[in-house]
């Protein structure tokens with residue numbers, strides 16, 4: 001089981017969907033660089049303690065509505081139910097660099113989209129994490145996003161940097177999907193990884209962010225998939 005990062009907790013398999021956070025973490029261009037330093041050591045202080053300096057959108061993380069909406073909910077005000085739910089994983093791995101993901105390929109999942117479900121775009125782009133190509137991910141069209149929201153989905157997740165096209169440095173940055181989802185009171189999880197390790201039906205996703213106080217617009221999270229159904233499934237003969 002350890003080959004895919006999974007472990008067993010009382011019969012429930014856990015798959016880690018998070019990228020490591022440290023100075024090497026690939027961030028959105030212009031975001032603060034993560035800094036991790038040792039503030040205390042066992043030798044000098046009796047315990048090891050790190051000091052962290054991170055942007056709120058470092059690594060695998062969630063966006064709260066306040067990220068793009070001035071009057072949007074701050075992270076602390078977002079119900080925890082937004083960060084946990086049954087995942088509907090759309091396989092869009094056939095999409096290439098900067099290719100739009102439109103409703104025609106997502107409509108097959110329409111019946112499973114519902115309030116409380118987490119809609120996951122599996123682009124396969126986590127494979128390019130750490131390289132320049134990571135910025136050239138496929139992206140969700142505004143029209144497709146509207147259809148997903150119409151089904152009541154309020155949590156969107158992606159194994160890439162951004163569900164919108166990443167067009168850093170151009171005068172016209174495009175944030176349609178962010179505005180649509182966050183404007184509807186939803187949340188977005190970005191930089192998921194290891195989705196290919198979910199080889200079971202009906203995964204339960206948990207992506208709980210740090211409980212940052214005040215005007216928090218998002219926070220890193222430890223995203224995991226749980227095979228809850230598998231714990232009660234009879235073992236294979």
Ligand SMILES: [Zn+2]
Nearest residue numbers: 057062063190
């Ligand atoms: Zn973000």
